[in-house]
Amino acid sequence: MKTHQERMAHKKAVVDQKIAKATEERGVLILLKGNGKGKSSSAFGTMARMVGHGKKVAVIQFIKGRKETGEFKLFRDHPLIDWHIMGHGFTWETQDKEQDIAAAKQAWALAEELLQDDSYGMLVFDEMSYMFKYKYLELEPVIEALQKRSKMQSVMITGRVMPEGLEEIADTISSIRDERHAFRLGVKAQEGIEF
Numbered sequence: 001m002k003t004h005q006e007r008m009a010h011k012k013a014v015v016d017q018k019i020a021k022a023t024e025e026r027g028v029l030i031l032l033k034g035n036g037k038g039k040s041s042s043a044f045g046t047m048a049r050m051v052g053h054g055k056k057v058a059v060i061q062f063i064k065g066r067k068e069t070g071e072f073k074l075f076r077d078h079p080l081i082d083w084h085i086m087g088h089g090f091t092w093e094t095q096d097k098e099q100d101i102a103a104a105k106q107a108w109a110l111a112e113e114l115l116q117d118d119s120y121g122m123l124v125f126d127e128m129s130y131m132f133k134y135k136y137l138e139l140e141p142v143i144e145a146l147q148k149r150s151k152m153q154s155v156m157i158t159g160r161v162m163p164e165g166l167e168e169i170a171d172t173i174s175s176i177r178d179e180r181h182a183f184r185l186g187v188k189a190q191e192g193i194e195f
Contacts, residue, residue: 027121027154028171029146031162033129036176037194039158043124044071046156051080055121058082058114062107063127069195084110104136111145118150129159129166139165 002010030046032039047057057080075081086107108131114123131137143165146155157166167173183189 025152027150027152029166029169030154030156030172030174031129031166031170032156032158032174032176033160033162034174034176034178035160036178037181038176039160040071040126042174042176043126043156043158044075047075047081047122047124050122050154051078053121054080056080056082056119057122057124058084058120059124059126060084060086060107060111060114060128061126062086062104062131070192086110100134101136104131107131108137108142115145115149115153115155118153120150120153122154122156125155125157127159128157129162132163132166133159133161139163142166143169 030043032042044059047059050057059075059081061084072083072085076083084107086103111123111125111128114120132139132142146166147169149155162170162173182193189195
């Protein structure tokens with residue numbers, strides 16, 4: 001039976017070999033999907049990591065129309081973060097399809113500009129996947145713009161369900177699963193947890 005030290009030495013050799021093979025340097029497209037809680041929080045955590053390395057980032061929130069979220073309050077005045085709240089709220093709140101489509105198109109116009117600006121190390125398109133689910137945006141122009149972006153720019157897109165076309169071009173896809181949620185247990189949404 002191998003000792004702990006022998007097992008760890010073998011594991012280190014395997015990991016070192018994988019690291020040696022990863023030589024390409026470029027930005028990545030990350031999709032955070034699933035019906036579980038924490039997709040946007042994960043994206044903002046990664047964004048904070050990027051800012052910690054001195055990189056400029058931008059956030060476009062395609063649906064959320066609130067300015068009092070904790071992450072907005074924390075990051076809104078940061079010199080390396082541009083935060084754009086483009087939505088008017090969830091579709092069941094607005095109940096105005098034309099307004100929602102107009103907001104989606106306005107948000108996408110800004111996103112297209114940012115995808116062409118190589119001064120941004122990362123872009124977060126929060127809740128963007130809903131734009132495809134509700135057919136507020138066409139997928140093909142988005143895929144084309146993502147593929148033409150600056151080589152070192154990374155993009156994170158959040159939302160419950162991702163279209164197949166985005167998944168085909170993504171570098172990393174993480175699924176967050178809902179096993180239990182306090183809301184369904186009757187616990188009211190609260191500052192610092194849900195917003």
